[in-house]
Amino acid sequence: MDQASERRDLPSDPLKFLIVDDHALVRYGLSLALRQRYEDVAIIEAGTLAEAMRKARSEPGLAAILYDLQLDDGDEHSGLVEMLEAAGDVPLIVVSGVTDGNVIASCIRAGARGFVHKGCEDTVLDQALPIVLDGGIFVPAPPAVRGGTPIRIPLPPSAAPVRTESDAVSGLTDRQREVLRLLLEGQSNKEIARALGVLEGTIKVHLRTVMQRLGVRNRTQLALATMKSGIKLSSQ
Structure with missing residues (x-):
């Protein structure tokens, strides 16, 4: 098979993710986690709600948005609603340290397609991304809850090592x-x-x-x- 045929065999365009967080180190960590999982990834970053909304509207072909719930220029709930409106059909995963089950539930009711805790292992992304991008909702049970009732959705079992x-x-x-x-x-x-x-x-x-x-x-x-x-x- 010639090299041109090999190139046609590969998925053509990179997966494009928008990472929204007001901490540069968090954005870097999420970016690194995505690049470790996918060979061909385009990462777009935003540090504020206003910047995130602008990029969500202007960047074509976004696969998903990873969104910090607590941004300096946006209220938790109303800011999320504004971001979801800007995102349109692009699925949004909230990435936050919040452990209140009521807050998590309100995010899902507002239209977020997933919720990932900042304190979790990065392997949770291996479970969350395919589910969310496939049209499902990913909400793991929080390890601890401050006020309110936790949402308890069991995580899928870890895949066994592939041998054949x-x-x-x-x-x-x-x-x-x-x-x-x-x-x-x-x-x-x-x-x-x-x-x-x-x-x-x-x-x-x-x-x-x-x-x-x-x-x-x-x-x-x-x-x-x-x-x-x-x-x-x-x-x-």
Whole structure:
């Protein structure tokens, strides 16, 4: 296979994330966590609500927004509502040290698609991002709650180490298997996104996750690994 074909096999555009936090060190940490997970990532940063709203409206193709609930120029609730309005269809994950279950619930009711505690392990992003980008809501139970009732949503079990292609493919989620099936039918990222009713950025996240699990770098290698696994990807 020539180099041009190899380049066509890879997801084309980088995943684009907007990180909103008034602390530069926090923005750096989140940026580093995302870059460690995805090979091709574009990071946009904002330190204020006003800057974040402007960038959310002007930057096309955002996959997700990671948003600090407590910004200097925005009230917790009203600021979040303004940010959600600016974000439009782009999913927003609140990243905050708040542990009050009532506050967490109000964020979700307002339209946030996820809530991640600043004190959690960074591996929580491995669980939160695919769920949120796939149209779900991610809210782990807080370790401690000051006032109010905690929201208790169990986290999915950690994935076991991948040893074979069969283990890797059989361990995929239903949505990841559906994305893989459509990809093997020759559909593009845009066509798969349209068929499943999700953003194209969501498909890119799923493909990168599947490729990482199988230890491959392009669609051709992915197809070969899937066939080698012997797992049937049913359309049922």
